[in-house]
Amino acid sequence: MTIIGARLLSHFGVNERAGSICSLAIFMLKRLKSRAPIAAVAFLIFCAKAAPAPETKSDLLQFLDGSAMHGRLKELEGTKGLSWEHPEAKGLIELTAAHIDYIRFAQAGSVSATPGCHFRFANGDDLYGTLTSLNQDQVGLATWFGGEVKIPRAALQSITFLSKAYKVLYEGPTDDSGWEIGRTSPAYWTYRDGAFIGTGPGALGRDVQLSGSSSIEFDLAWTTAFELLVNIYSESYEHLDYGSHSYFIELTPEQIGLQRVHAGANPSNLGNAAMPSLKDKSKIRVTIFANKEEGTVAVLVDGVLVKRWKDSNGFGGAGHGILFYVMRPGMAIKLSNILVSAWDSKFEPVGSAGVRTNNDAVSFINHDRAGGKIETLQDGKVGLVFGGRHLNVPLERITQIDFAATNAAAAAHGPGEVRAWFPGGGSLSFKLEKWDDTHIAGQSEVFGPLAFQPRSIRELEFNLDRPKETPGRVERDELEGLDE
Amino acid sequence: MNWRGWMNKFLARSGLLWLALCLFIPQGWAQLQIIGNGQTTIKMATVPALKTAAGNASFGTKDALVFRNGDLLYGQLLGIDAEHGIRWSHADSTQPIEFKSDNVVAIDFPAQPVPSFPADSPCRVRFNNEELLDGNLISADAQTLTLDTWQAGKLKLQRSSLQSITLISQAPAVFAGPTGKEGWTSGKSAVAAAADSGEWIYRNGAFYAAKAASIARDLKLPDVAEIQFDLAWKGSLYVAIALYTDSLQPVNLVSKENEPDFGGFYSLQINGTFLDLKPITKHDPLRSLGQLIIPSLGEKPRAHLDLRVNKPKGTIAFFINDALVIEWKDPQGFIGQGTGMRFVHQGMGAAKLSGLRITQWDGQMPVPSAETNIMTQDVAWLRNGSHSAGVIEGIQNGKLIIQGALGKSEVSLAEIRQIDFTAPKSPAIASGNVRATLTQGASLTFQLEKWTPEGVVVSSPNFGQATFKPAAFTKLQFGLSPAERKQGAVKSDLE
Numbered sequence: 001m002t003i004i005g006a007r008l009l010s011h012f013g014v015n016e017r018a019g020s021i022c023s024l025a026i027f028m029l030k031r032l033k034s035r036a037p038i039a040a041v042a043f044l045i046f047c048a049k050a051a052p053a054p055e056t057k058s059d060l061l062q063f064l065d066g067s068a069m070h071g072r073l074k075e076l077e078g079t080k081g082l083s084w085e086h087p088e089a090k091g092l093i094e095l096t097a098a099h100i101d102y103i104r105f106a107q108a109g110s111v112s113a114t115p116g117c118h119f120r121f122a123n124g125d126d127l128y129g130t131l132t133s134l135n136q137d138q139v140g141l142a143t144w145f146g147g148e149v150k151i152p153r154a155a156l157q158s159i160t161f162l163s164k165a166y167k168v169l170y171e172g173p174t175d176d177s178g179w180e181i182g183r184t185s186p187a188y189w190t191y192r193d194g195a196f197i198g199t200g201p202g203a204l205g206r207d208v209q210l211s212g213s214s215s216i217e218f219d220l221a222w223t224t225a226f227e228l229l230v231n232i233y234s235e236s237y238e239h240l241d242y243g244s245h246s247y248f249i250e251l252t253p254e255q256i257g258l259q260r261v262h263a264g265a266n267p268s269n270l271g272n273a274a275m276p277s278l279k280d281k282s283k284i285r286v287t288i289f290a291n292k293e294e295g296t297v298a299v300l301v302d303g304v305l306v307k308r309w310k311d312s313n314g315f316g317g318a319g320h321g322i323l324f325y326v327m328r329p330g331m332a333i334k335l336s337n338i339l340v341s342a343w344d345s346k347f348e349p350v351g352s353a354g355v356r357t358n359n360d361a362v363s364f365i366n367h368d369r370a371g372g373k374i375e376t377l378q379d380g381k382v383g384l385v386f387g388g389r390h391l392n393v394p395l396e397r398i399t400q401i402d403f404a405a406t407n408a409a410a411a412a413h414g415p416g417e418v419r420a421w422f423p424g425g426g427s428l429s430f431k432l433e434k435w436d437d438t439h440i441a442g443q444s445e446v447f448g449p450l451a452f453q454p455r456s457i458r459e460l461e462f463n464l465d466r467p468k469e470t471p472g473r474v475e476r477d478e479l480e481g482l483d484e
Numbered sequence: 485m486n487w488r489g490w491m492n493k494f495l496a497r498s499g500l501l502w503l504a505l506c507l508f509i510p511q512g513w514a515q516l517q518i519i520g521n522g523q524t525t526i527k528m529a530t531v532p533a534l535k536t537a538a539g540n541a542s543f544g545t546k547d548a549l550v551f552r553n554g555d556l557l558y559g560q561l562l563g564i565d566a567e568h569g570i571r572w573s574h575a576d577s578t579q580p581i582e583f584k585s586d587n588v589v590a591i592d593f594p595a596q597p598v599p600s601f602p603a604d605s606p607c608r609v610r611f612n613n614e615e616l617l618d619g620n621l622i623s624a625d626a627q628t629l630t631l632d633t634w635q636a637g638k639l640k641l642q643r644s645s646l647q648s649i650t651l652i653s654q655a656p657a658v659f660a661g662p663t664g665k666e667g668w669t670s671g672k673s674a675v676a677a678a679a680d681s682g683e684w685i686y687r688n689g690a691f692y693a694a695k696a697a698s699i700a701r702d703l704k705l706p707d708v709a710e711i712q713f714d715l716a717w718k719g720s721l722y723v724a725i726a727l728y729t730d731s732l733q734p735v736n737l738v739s740k741e742n743e744p745d746f747g748g749f750y751s752l753q754i755n756g757t758f759l760d761l762k763p764i765t766k767h768d769p770l771r772s773l774g775q776l777i778i779p780s781l782g783e784k785p786r787a788h789l790d791l792r793v794n795k796p797k798g799t800i801a802f803f804i805n806d807a808l809v810i811e812w813k814d815p816q817g818f819i820g821q822g823t824g825m826r827f828v829h830q831g832m833g834a835a836k837l838s839g840l841r842i843t844q845w846d847g848q849m850p851v852p853s854a855e856t857n858i859m860t861q862d863v864a865w866l867r868n869g870s871h872s873a874g875v876i877e878g879i880q881n882g883k884l885i886i887q888g889a890l891g892k893s894e895v896s897l898a899e900i901r902q903i904d905f906t907a908p909k910s911p912a913i914a915s916g917n918v919r920a921t922l923t924q925g926a927s928l929t930f931q932l933e934k935w936t937p938e939g940v941v942v943s944s945p946n947f948g949q950a951t952f953k954p955a956a957f958t959k960l961q962f963g964l965s966p967a968e969r970k971q972g973a974v975k976s977d978l979e
Contacts, residue, residue, distance in 0.1 A: 063558075063576075065558055066556075067548070067556045067557050067558045068555060068556060069551070069555040069556075069557055070553060070555055081576075086555075086583075087587075088551060088583045088584050088586070088587050088588065089581055089582065089583055089584075090569065090582040090583070090584065091582070093574075093577060093581050094577060094578060094579060095574070095576040095577050096576045096577075096578075097576075098576055099575065099576050100576070192554075223694070224694050224695055224834075329719070
């Protein structure tokens with residue numbers, strides 16, 4: 001089904017503007033590795049039971065088997081386990097962490113930082129910080145949590161250099177404030193536990209203050225299938241508006257399509273691309289790069305570029321908002337980890353190279369990419385060896401460095417190791433030693449001793465190497481309600 | 485025959501044959517008119533609500549505790565009482581967890597094997613509040629009826645609380661199931677995209693499909709057969725059921741001439757509230773024996789379906805929730821050339837098929853109650869199609885004693901299909917704080933006094949205090965509102 005013909009002509013006013021949520025400057029591809037597809041279970045259960053959201057914001061403890069409970073983490077110590085406060089339990093619940101998928105914290109705050117780089121690690125972690133040095137063995141970086149450290153170069157997979165104009169426009173959802181939900185009866189969008197659930201043909205939108213080039217990213221999970229329309233640079237937030245200037249991106253399990261919408265004219269179909277295989281998947285991360293200066297829209301799935309379209313008529317987005325629209329009834333989807341950011345057109349993100357090679361690679365701001373050997377960082381220039389020639393390239397000309405593959409990628413996570421996901425982006429795995437109301441202590445193989453404030457972690461993932469997707473569990477939710 | 489055998493016949497009646505009728509029929513059929521050709525008799529336009537709740541609430545091997553806010557915990561129920569609330573064992577917790585029951589909405593239990601329970605007069609009792617209970621009918625007098633159950637032993641039911649009793653035929657079944665996927669053949673939808681194709685999965689006595697899928701089996705359908713099954717669905721119900729087919733693979737009706745050879749069969753198509761029966765042969769044009777709209781299929785997401793096929797007469801009668809909907813007659817004679825069935829999920833919504841039961845049918849169509857005009861008296865409906873009306877004085881030694889206009893008579897319970905009691909003498913009863921679904925699909929509302937691994941103590945105006953075996957239950961629902969209590973089992977059907 002295409003979006004053509006779904007034209008709706010009603011108009012609504014502009015709504016409240018979204019504020020910039022996070023002070024930690026971050027950049028795209030926050031979660032290239034799709035975590036825990038079984039997280040979809042919670043929302044599917046929710047769909048089936050139409051359970052009301054918890055009255056107050058509370059943490060969420062999700063088990064590997066798909067079960068979950070709200071409450072509050074009181075204490076967690078090493079491998080001993082954790083104490084959980086549940087509103088309906090008569091006392092604290094003492095649990096081992098053996099079957100916990102993750103804990104999502106409702107009161108996570110933001111972290112102030114102005115990183116220049118996004119570091120991706122071979123073990124799946126990613127962090128925002130500043131590159132301070134680089135040689136054949138080590139990389140120096142400054143992080144918001146640990147000052148300047150030197151880490152083995154082999155631990156790094158890539159470094160993306162962030163635009164100076166980079167700005168987070170929206171990160172969430174943490175609630176439904178600022179969002180417009182289409183006036184259907186019943187309402188087809190519901191907020192719960194950091195996600196919006198869409199169950200039928202209806203719109204969900206908000207003003208995110210888009211103006212120049214931008215990234216729009218989100219996790220998309222589904223039950224049986226999905227047909228989702230993403231309207232970027234939209235001027236309306238609670239209905240599809242074919243009377244303005246914007247782009248429609250249609251996502252289905254088979255393909256991704258792009259349309260340009262012009263006021264007073266029929267939408268222009270800019271073409272389709274095949275959706276990467278979704279076999280055995282129930283969740284993907286979708287990233288959209290809109291480059292206003294170059295008139296392009298690119299779509300990445302799980303960090304890998306699917307297609308970059310160029311609009312021969314120049315960039316056609318005039319609105320400031322984003323809008324999601326479920327195209328068909330009976331298709332429950334979940335949107336979470338939405339991140340909208342603005343950047344300088346020259347610094348369009350590259351995305352993952354997909355398959356790593358034995359050579360380093362450098363991506364330039366003119367979209368060229370070259371393979372060779374990266375040697376040093378000195379005086380703001382990167383020393384490269386390409387085809388036997390030594391070059392010193394100013395950092396301003398480089399958008400991304402991909403390091404040659406190493407064995408570090410295959411390293412398994414140790415027992416008791418968790419991965420923290422930070423507000424505003426980034427994740428770090430470490431051995432958790434203690435968590436209480438005031439501080440978190442841990443040990444990282446890469447960074448050494450760690451200390452955080454509890455509010456600096458949005459989500460804590462456990463059992464990193466255990467399988468988290470069991471079809472039976474998903475089926476339980478798809479079929480929940482068929483049994484009496 | 486033991487208890488399980490006859491109960492499976494009656495309850496688990498889910499014979500689902502979803503034909504790979506690959507005609508995708510879009511939504512919007514509400515405008516269709518009923519098409520009655522000369523050979524089709526439409527006996528009834530509306531269908532009463534399904535009143536049986538079948539199936540098992542729990543999918544895994546663990547109990548599931550569900551809270552009002554959507555929280556869900558797997559584990560094991562250790563006990564319920566006033567002092568401790570709900571005591572729960574969780575695999576990751578070293579100590580039992582005690583929960584207040586205020587915001588617990590349900591506990592699901594995995595299905596337990598039903599023990600052997602010999603019965604001379606197996607039956608299903610329906611109370612005035614639409615609740616159901618299965619057992620062996622022992623005796624009755626003017627005030628009470630004694631029912632022996634495997635779950636709670638002998639119960640004395642108040643006759644004033646009874647609406648009807650259905651006696652279950654002990655005739656052997658040609659097929660009763662499903663009990664697994666063994667013997668069944670999965671097929672791929674001929675029209676669904678690969679990403680939208682799936683398979684029926686088996687779990688706890690039922691097949692489930694959430695994507696386009698086909699499953700088929702040679703069920704050795706008799707020439708004169710009764711085919712019963714239960715369907716439940718989420719979203720839309722789009723299924724096709726092949727009857728008397730010799731092919732275990734779905735057939736794309738749009739291009740059937742190009743399909744591998746297959747013998748004639750009938751395709752029963754249910755698309756939302758739209759119903760159609762098509763005789764299908766490889767080379768003849770498609771034709772319909774009659775289409776109709778079944779509004780009740782849009783009202784509740786479950787139904788009990790019953791097909792009564794008379795091959796020599798070329799007729800197929802279709803019942804939904806025990807009410808005759810239509811009787812089709814093929815003017816060209818019966819074209820079904822096989823003895824198998826195929827159930828094809830058409831890719832929309834999720835569906836559950838259970839309780840498939842196939843029996844030899846005696847060819848007798850039931851007499852609709854509307855034709856009897858005797859609703860002011862107790863009525864015993866006999867298996868031969870006749871009935872006896874009057875005042876039921878009692879049941880003793882396997883015989884029903886009824887005082888009719890022509891005097892007192894005795895009828896063997898074996899000859900009786902159903903007993904309807906006169907209009908309810910008591911209103912639907914607000915009978916408790918917990919609604920329970922029993923292992924075989926029956927349901928009760930009662931006051932839960934105590935749950936221990938040894939027994940579940942409950943009380944109900946319908947049967948007083950009783951102690952049930954914990955294995956009797958597949959689901960407990962808590963926190964019923966006053967309105968929900970009054971509605972009794974009807975509410976559970978709507979969920």
